């Protein structure tokens with residue numbers, strides 16, 4: 001069973017959809033689970049939903065309950081959730097900076113520390129989606145870039161820490177993707193961006209990670225190869 005956190009988003013929905021098409025059991029999460037109805041319709045017997053708001057430290061407990069009451073154990077978690085903001089730092093409100101870090105870094109760590117024991121039982125996989133800006137931070141995106149670099153840094157530490165428990169942690173740093181995320185920014189307007197990657201292609205690379213034990217990170221240029 002694979003938990004897709006942020007399955008209401010464009011990237012997360014694509015990942016969940018592809019997993020369901022491959023026959024996997026999926027626990028799809030969102031803050032509003034009604035948004036997950038199209039995924040449930042795809043495979044009502046294999047798609048379970050769970051409300052997860054990463055701003056809540058205990059969100060992982062609810063996810064664990066859903067996993068344990070389901071038909072299988074937890075083989076993998078795909079962290080496809082996240083928020084973005086644009087603009088000069090002086091124009092970025094304090095609460096936006098806080099939300100970027102809570103949603104993009106702190107929440108995933110709160111969640112993972114609860115899921116690790118369950119994942120260890122299955123020698124599971126964590127795919128954490130940071131971003132190309134973790135490697136190449138951009139002006140006008142200082143707080144977002146820093147939140148993604150922090151997540152990427154945690155992924156690298158956890159890659160080594162959790163290997164001892166048999167868990168593979170993969171930091172996936174996709175390039176700009178045409179998901180419309182830039183138009184849902186917490187604040188500010190996006191810069192002019194080149195045409196992004198297709199969500200379906202990026203999702204395929206993310207799904208491939210789950211079955212390839214040799215992959216421990218996927219940098220932006222690795223996605224270009226799709």
Ligand SMILES: NC(=O)c1ccc[n+]([C@@H]2O[C@H](COP(=O)([O-])OP(=O)(O)OC[C@H]3O[C@@H](n4cnc5c(N)ncnc54)[C@H](OP(=O)(O)O)[C@@H]3O)[C@@H](O)[C@H]2O)c1
Nearest residue numbers: 006008009010011031053054080081082131176177179181
């Ligand atoms: N699009 C790009 O160009 C790009 C490039 C590199 C990396 N990324 C990363 O890819 C991931 C997916 O983004 P996307 O492009 O698919 O954007 P998206 O369609 O807006 O999806 C964002 C997802 O994050 C969830 N989310 C937001 N705040 C949350 C919270 N407090 N608790 C739980 N879930 C929350 C949303 O759920 P709700 O339905 O509850 O709002 C949604 O499912 C993000 O981490 C993003 O930073 C995107």
